[in-house]
Amino acid sequence: MSAVMMTRKVRKWEKLPGKNTFCCDGRVMMARQKGVFYLTLFLIVGTCSLFFAFECPYLAIHLSPAIPVFAILLFFFVMAMLLRTSFSDPGVLPRALPEEATFIEMEIEATNGNVPAGQRPPPRIRNVQINGQIVKLKYCYTCKIFRPPRASHCSICDNCVDRFDHHCPWVGNCVGKRNYRYFYLFTLSLSLLTIYIFTFNIVHVVMRSVNSGFMKTLQDTPGT
Amino acid sequence: MAETHSLQDMRQQAAIAAKVFIQRDYTNGTVCQFQTKFPSELETRIDKQQFEETVRMLNNLYAEAEKLGGSSYLEGCLACLTAYTIFLCMETHYEKVLKKIAKFIQEQNDKIYAPRGLLLTDPIERGLRVVEVTIFEDRSLGR
Numbered sequence: 001m002s003a004v005m006m007t008r009k010v011r012k013w014e015k016l017p018g019k020n021t022f023c024c025d026g027r028v029m030m031a032r033q034k035g036v037f038y039l040t041l042f043l044i045v046g047t048c049s050l051f052f053a054f055e056c057p058y059l060a061i062h063l064s065p066a067i068p069v070f071a072i073l074l075f076f077f078v079m080a081m082l083l084r085t086s087f088s089d090p091g092v093l094p095r096a097l098p099e100e101a102t103f104i105e106m107e108i109e110a111t112n113g114n115v116p117a118g119q120r121p122p123p124r125i126r127n128v129q130i131n132g133q134i135v136k137l138k139y140c141y142t143c144k145i146f147r148p149p150r151a152s153h154c155s156i157c158d159n160c161v162d163r164f165d166h167h168c169p170w171v172g173n174c175v176g177k178r179n180y181r182y183f184y185l186f187t188l189s190l191s192l193l194t195i196y197i198f199t200f201n202i203v204h205v206v207m208r209s210v211n212s213g214f215m216k217t218l219q220d221t222p223g224t
Numbered sequence: 225m226a227e228t229h230s231l232q233d234m235r236q237q238a239a240i241a242a243k244v245f246i247q248r249d250y251t252n253g254t255v256c257q258f259q260t261k262f263p264s265e266l267e268t269r270i271d272k273q274q275f276e277e278t279v280r281m282l283n284n285l286y287a288e289a290e291k292l293g294g295s296s297y298l299e300g301c302l303a304c305l306t307a308y309t310i311f312l313c314m315e316t317h318y319e320k321v322l323k324k325i326a327k328f329i330q331e332q333n334d335k336i337y338a339p340r341g342l343l344l345t346d347p348i349e350r351g352l353r354v355v356e357v358t359i360f361e362d363r364s365l366g367r
Binding site: 076077080081084092093094099100103128129130131135145148149150162182185 | 243250307350351356
């Protein structure tokens with residue numbers, strides 16, 4: 001007699017008005033253009049696999065097996081940081097709901113007074129005192145909020161992001177408060193990995209050249 | 225087939241009269257603190273002391289979440305060494321306190337605010353910008 005209506009709960013990420021794409025039931029959050037991110041992945045994985053295929057056997061035998069082991073750990077760390085930066089929420093501020101938007105509009109009108117028609121309304125600024133200094137908070141017309149200090153609106157993702165640094169196409173996401181740490185570690189560890197691979201490439205080529213001459217070395221290890 | 229309506233259902237059936245927004249208090253820097261100033265719209269509904277106590281408690285909880293000490297330093301170092309994979313198993317100190325805050329707000333709503341026709345929204349739902357207080361239409365029949 002009683003029909004049980006199973007209403008599927010709508011998740012927050014499904015209702016987010018920004019230009020983000022979501023995967024894995026909301027666990028992965030990225031920008032719309034992902035082409036450059038795939039390029040980054042290809043470059044890192046490609047270079048490292050060439051290194052592991054061509055250099056590591058020689059270096060492991062002739063120098064030390066710790067060299068490829070450390071390279072693998074570093075590669076794993078770089079990939080973890082890259083994926084963490086790309087897939088996590090940079091600190092998107094939710095847009096104001098209609099009631100809050102009208103509340104803020106009324107507050108702005110109260111401070112600015114009536115503007116005669118035809119004149120441009122003054123910029124919407126809210127002054128707050130932080131540790132004795134006056135800081136101006138700007139109003140975001142898209143999100144209808146006064147942005148907290150150090151927040152900014154990303155036009156590519158169409159969201160206000162807290163402590164917005166920049167939108168990184170290489171990573172396919174904005175860099176903001178919640179993923180800054182992973183982005184920084186990614187760039188740091190990637191630099192380390194690049195220098196590491198480059199150094200051991202040189203070492204490898206030199207060692208082989210000493211034995212069999214430079215031209216033959218290049219023939220033996222094209223991957224270098 | 226429940227005969228008794230839950231408190232949530234009753235709230236949803238009640239009409240929303242107004243919403244008040246408690247803004248952030250930046251006087252001590254950018255730490256997450258909310259203004260304890262009592263809004264005039266709530267004068268008829270709740271005791272000033274009670275409300276200020278709630279906001280003060282909330283501020284304390286946020287301060288606890290952002291506290292930097294030995295344990296948070298160790299947690300950070302350990303996480304970095306494991307390439308942050310350890311957070312697949314455990315949650316950060318901040319997340320633990322956020323859960324505590326959610327429970328606190330739920331408790332406050334059930335015990336103090338719902339009987340007075342008010343509802344506090346967890347500030348994390350609004351990006352830690354405001355504490356939203358929903359005022360429901362007063363349908364009390366002279367109770």
